[in-house]
Amino acid sequence: xxxEHRPCTGLLQTPEQSxxxxxxxxxxxxxxxxxxxxxxxxxxQGVITxxxxxxxxSVIHEAALRMQFGGRDVARGQLHYLLEVSEWDHxxxxxxxxxxxxxxxxxxxxxxxxxxxxxxxxxQIDNSHGPDFLHAETQPAQYRAQLDLLEGxxxxxxRSRDFxxxxxxxx
Numbered sequence: 001x002x003x004e005h006r007p008c009t010g011l012l013q014t015p016e017q018s019x020x021x022x023x024x025x026x027x028x029x030x031x032x033x034x035x036x037x038x039x040x041x042x043x044x045q046g047v048i049t050x051x052x053x054x055x056x057x058s059v060i061h062e063a064a065l066r067m068q069f070g071g072r073d074v075a076r077g078q079l080h081y082l083l084e085v086s087e088w089d090h091x092x093x094x095x096x097x098x099x100x101x102x103x104x105x106x107x108x109x110x111x112x113x114x115x116x117x118x119x120x121x122x123x124q125i126d127n128s129h130g131p132d133f134l135h136a137e138t139q140p141a142q143y144r145a146q147l148d149l150l151e152g153x154x155x156x157x158x159r160s161r162d163f164x165x166x167x168x169x170x171x
Contacts, residue, residue, distance in 0.1 A: 008044035009111055012058055012085055012093070015042065017078045020070030048091060059094045059150045065167050072171050079168035086161055094154035095163045114144075 010018055018041050022034045029037075048056045060082070068075040086093035155163055 008041075008047070010041050011045050011048055011056060012060075012082060012091075013041070014074070014078050014081045016070055016074045020074055024069060048085070048088075053088075053090050055090045055092075057092045057094070057147075057151070059096055059147065059154050061096045062098045062163075062167075065095060065164060068171070076168055076171045079164050079171070082164055083161055083168070086157065086164075092157055093160055093164075094151055094157065095160035096150060096154045097163065100153050 010021075013021070015038060018038055019034060022029055022037050047054050065079065065082075066075075082093060085091045154160065
């Protein structure tokens with residue numbers, strides 16, 4: 001049996017938050033699967049932590065910022081880590097507050113990997129059955145437009161950091 005393909009998501013998650021998320025999967029994952037997923041996620045995070053990292057932009061909804069997978073201490077640690085990485089030159093974090101109401105793509109985790117030219121972009125959408133990859137020219141273009149809209153709705157990176165600090169303070 002071949003190695004299962006595991007997409008690279010959660011690039012801004014701490015190991016503690018990732019562990020809590022993996023332990024919340026239904027049906028429950030065996031501990032060795034949790035360990036494998038943590039190792040894979042850590043390896044994937046190398047794209048933003050290595051020398052010569054790739055530029056990375058994340059739009060995070062307020063609901064995700066307020067979730068307490070693993071409890072208050074894990075959530076607070078996650079928010080402090082987001083504040084740290086948001087200061088890196090190659091990482092941009094946008095927060096999208098509740099008061100914007102509904103928005104395109106609500107409830108989906110979308111990863112848009114931009115190619116050297118837009119026509120080579122790929123979109124990964126996480127679903128309960130696993131990831132779907134979209135790479136026909138029109139699909140990534142639609143998701144790129146959606147992400148551009150979300151970035152426009154979100155708080156600026158500076159205001160996003162203030163917003164995350166405020167949430168962390170009250171946890």
